[in-house]
């Protein structure tokens with residue numbers, strides 16, 4: 001193939017080119033939306049490769065979403081005229097997984113660890129809370145899971161968190177539960193998302209030799225959306241960057257929108273201190289949006305105090321003004337948006353160039369319902385999505401256990417789905433063995449089956465299940481993995497369960513399962529697919545499909561569309577209530593940055609709307625137009641609102657903001673000092689039975705013992721933890737020592 005030298009630099013402006021070819025130390029590209037930061041980053045990678053300054057394996061590039069990573073890879077490939085094989089380009093999480101798989105044992109894991117999603121995470125925390133006798137209605141597991149996530153965002157492992165960091169939460173035991181949670185994750189050989197970054201930091205800090213391997217490897221590090229790195233990611237980068245003189249970060253302080261997840265805009269402002277001798281390049285020409293859109297966005301963001309401030313210009317033609325519309329309620333808003341989209345469709349605009357960007361996830365529902373009614377194809381990006389649907393989770397759990405039998409959470413999910421007569425009592429038996437022998441549930445089942453601990457139906461069902469999993473796992477060696485998964489779903493009875501289901505959802509579920517096997521076909525192996533799904537934070541886009549995109553403003557970062565709809569600009573919704581309750585300006589300014597991100601996603605058209613009424617917890621409330629509307633310059637607006645509604649807005653009616661009982665703010669938990677809990681682990685399900693960790697009776701042949709199911713008997717033989725016992729009533733049995741007490 002012929003590569004024209006420097007063809008990749010064509011079309012770049014002078015500043016962009018400077019950033020692309022820069023040699024000689026750390027580089028920060030600090031610039032507003034749509035100025036080509038991401039393009040610079042991509043072209044810089046291509047430049048390094050084309051000029052032979054780097055081999056693909058020496059490049060590490062970090063992006064914020066999987067979607068961005070995919071786009072960047074494609075772009076690099078087209079610039080260099082071939083695939084960039086061997087390059088590490090992905091999100092912090094995806095790269096974290098790759099690192100941890102190689103050194104899992106150094107952080108107490110095995111290399112085939114599973115990655116939990118938030119659902120698994122919350123379920124696990126709930127179990128721990130219950131085991132501690134903590135009321136999970138008062139102290140919800142979901143919130144504790146959030147607290148733990150924020151600790152991880154700051155790279156704080158349990159030993160760096162003190163008992164009072166979460167105040168009264170969980171009766172002051174939040175830090176203790178965190179410790180137990182980490183221990184439990186290690187036991188089941190699993191990690192959560194936060195661990196993917198935190199474990200790397202711990203690993204590199206504790207093992208300089210391992211870190212040095214990465215220093216030798218990565219000679220060029222590039223980071224997009226640097227303004228949104230949190231403390232853990234920052235430490236992660238700093239550790240890696242110690243080894244390379246070539247670090248290039250790009251970002252925009254005005255687009256820092258993850259403060260609530262621990263992102264530190266300070267990281268970008270401190271760049272010169274962290275990387276002495278750094279060069280800073282600023283880009284001012286915007287290539288994305290029309291002057292109306294750019295002016296409106298710049299005017300709005302100028303209301304923020306804490307910012308560096310920057311100039312943006314464009315030489316695009318003027319285009320349309322921003323449409324501003326007041327509507328009666330959410331239903332009308334969705335209908336209006338639907339009508340506008342139909343009009344665009346009639347004018348031959350591609351649906352893929354249209355996005356609805358909402359402030360809060362729940363807002364998508366009304367649009368989704370409307371679009372379904374209209375038969376308008378749409379996709380939800382980044383929200384509750386395909387892989388979170390129940391049947392998909394079940395199918396994935398089967399796959400997870402097949403690949404990794406130690407995955408207890410997956411095993412628990414499906415061991416009785418479809419029903420196989422295995423209730424709580426079977427699980428309880430398995431849990432006792434699991435705890436006592438420190439093995440997975442799967443292995444515990446295997447061991448129980450070698451004895452008489454399981455009876456009748458339980459024994460048969462579990463026996464079949466284990467045999468099936470062993471067989472399916474063996475199939476993966478020779479057979480096509482898609483066929484294996486189809487076999488699993490058939491032979492497990494799962495597909496039949498849905499076929500027999502008469503509920504209206506069943507058919508859609510079967511279609512979803514079919515779609516799952518379609519997705520599977522894009523991967524070479526089942527483990528590769530599982531890892532892909534575990535890492536999905538945004539909905540995979542199906543190439544070539546023309547659909548409207550619906551997503552939160554947060555998920556829209558870095559993306560661009562010809563037409564953008566921005567609904568729900570009302571006080572309490574956008575800016576959201578938490579920001580309004582916040583005493584300082586920080587919350588409000590972050591909301592304003594979100595509005596800036598939203599507007600600057602639009603190339604040609606932006607539609608902002610607000611409703612006069614919203615339903616909140618099934619009650620209608622009058623809504624007050626967002627203060628951000630007043631911050632849009634009127635010269636850039638085309639007001640198409642109903643006159644009466646608009647009057648409310650122009651009168652600047654920002655008096656009594658919607659009063660809401662916002663409840664207890666867990667994020668600003670007090671600092672009441674509660675001593676570190678010393679409660680030791682107790683088995684969550686069996687407080688009433690023999691303490692699992694209690695003293696083991698010294699078992700020897702001839703001894704009289706008591707078994708919970710079979711009563712009294714005498715030991716005939718001891719084989720490890722298996723005992724042959726002649727029971728007084730039940731006769732000879734093989735049992736496990738976990739169920740035995742000295743009589």
Ligand code: ATP
Nearest residue numbers: 011012013032033034035036037038039287288558
């Ligand atoms: P954001 O802050 O939203 O992430 P960004 O600074 O990363 O924006 P890009 O997404 O890289 O900006 O670029 C915005 C748009 O402008 C893209 O469509 C890109 O292809 C285009 N663009 C960038 N630079 C040029 C250029 N020199 N000539 C023509 N188009 C350009």
Ligand code: MG
Nearest residue numbers: 037038039558
């Ligand atoms: Mg970008």
